[in-house]
Amino acid sequence: MDFTPSEASADLAALTRRITADKATHDPHGTGGFDAPLWTALGQAGVLDAALPSSLGGGGFGLLEQCAVLTELGRAVAAVPYLTSITMAASALAEFGTPELVDRWVLPVLRGERVLAVALSGFSASGGRLSGTSSAVPFGAFAHGFLIAAPDEVFLVDAAADGVSVRPQATVDHADAALVELSEVPGVSLGDIGEWLLLRGTVGVCAQQLGVAERALELTAAYAAERKQFDHVIGGFQAVRQRLADAYVDVEAIRLTTLQAAWRLASDLPAAEEVATAKFWAAEAGHRVAHTTVHVHGGVGIDVDHLVHRYFVAAKRLEFLLGSATPQLVALGELLADRSRG
Numbered sequence: 001m002d003f004t005p006s007e008a009s010a011d012l013a014a015l016t017r018r019i020t021a022d023k024a025t026h027d028p029h030g031t032g033g034f035d036a037p038l039w040t041a042l043g044q045a046g047v048l049d050a051a052l053p054s055s056l057g058g059g060g061f062g063l064l065e066q067c068a069v070l071t072e073l074g075r076a077v078a079a080v081p082y083l084t085s086i087t088m089a090a091s092a093l094a095e096f097g098t099p100e101l102v103d104r105w106v107l108p109v110l111r112g113e114r115v116l117a118v119a120l121s122g123f124s125a126s127g128g129r130l131s132g133t134s135s136a137v138p139f140g141a142f143a144h145g146f147l148i149a150a151p152d153e154v155f156l157v158d159a160a161a162d163g164v165s166v167r168p169q170a171t172v173d174h175a176d177a178a179l180v181e182l183s184e185v186p187g188v189s190l191g192d193i194g195e196w197l198l199l200r201g202t203v204g205v206c207a208q209q210l211g212v213a214e215r216a217l218e219l220t221a222a223y224a225a226e227r228k229q230f231d232h233v234i235g236g237f238q239a240v241r242q243r244l245a246d247a248y249v250d251v252e253a254i255r256l257t258t259l260q261a262a263w264r265l266a267s268d269l270p271a272a273e274e275v276a277t278a279k280f281w282a283a284e285a286g287h288r289v290a291h292t293t294v295h296v297h298g299g300v301g302i303d304v305d306h307l308v309h310r311y312f313v314a315a316k317r318l319e320f321l322l323g324s325a326t327p328q329l330v331a332l333g334e335l336l337a338d339r340s341r342g
Helices: 007-023 036-044 063-075 082-096 099-110 194-224 238-266 272-302 307-320 325-341
Strands: 116-119 123-126 129-137 145-150 153-158 164-171 174-186 188-191
Touching: 007 036, 007 063, 063 082, 063 194, 063 238, 082 099, 082 116, 082 145, 082 188, 082 194, 116 129, 116 174, 123 145, 129 145, 129 164, 145 194, 153 174, 153 194, 194 238, 194 272, 194 307, 238 272, 272 307, 272 325
Parallel strands: 116 145
Antiparallel strands: 123 129, 129 174, 145 153, 153 188, 164 174
16 A cells, blocks of 8 residues: 555645645635635646546546545635535546436536535435435535435435525634425436445545644644744743644644545445544544644634634534544444454
């Protein structure tokens, strides 16, 4: 297993970092939630299609390259739906959909013209029609279509179809999510791919959390090197140094477990245990790094207008998205128990 980033991953990461540095905007606390100009810029630069199959006009890469992009988006706390639209929905449609679905749904997403959201629970299907409710669907407020998971089957649903109700909801600091309600809405079946979507999405969350935690630690270390108390920089105090050292270990743990899980998925190997392990570290270690960031910054760390506040709320959101630390340990224990019985 070689964790050295491929040339494609490094190039995509560098391109994404340049674009986010130049184009990313941050709305005031509690507003916004979708940076449409940045999404379009990423599409025009080829970032969105690079990690999809070459048969779709993409770069012919895959999940590892997508994780490189997600890490950079996390570093910039960029409000774009790459995780839901590319890593989950567009990748699923490219893998399991028809050419007609690809033309209608995937290509506009790759150009940065459309948004796809994913809801993995709360719905049932009967005769190809879906009903149910899901709360806080990420980027649902801006979605043109949804991948809806019902028991044993996933469907593509047009957000403009009759029977679809989408109401914006605020999550932590942005109004980007939505309460999605369906009533006898027709959908296009993609088959039983719920587990496929969940595993890819979870690894994507871990990659994004890696970027958030990594950049938060960099900002915190820089602050500790210049902020003075009692005529000494606070980074010289043992307690602060220990907090920063622990945060460094946590960031590297997120990196290692995320790359391991992504590599196994990209190699079509069983990865449920590795994904649960990675999400545990992304949640637990991400929580610790976020709190270290706030504590070391002191009073400015809790100022909603300060830069580090964005990293704190991003880390908290990603901590719980697709399962917090405790459910991951429960899932991992069940997987290990099943393996021992087998």
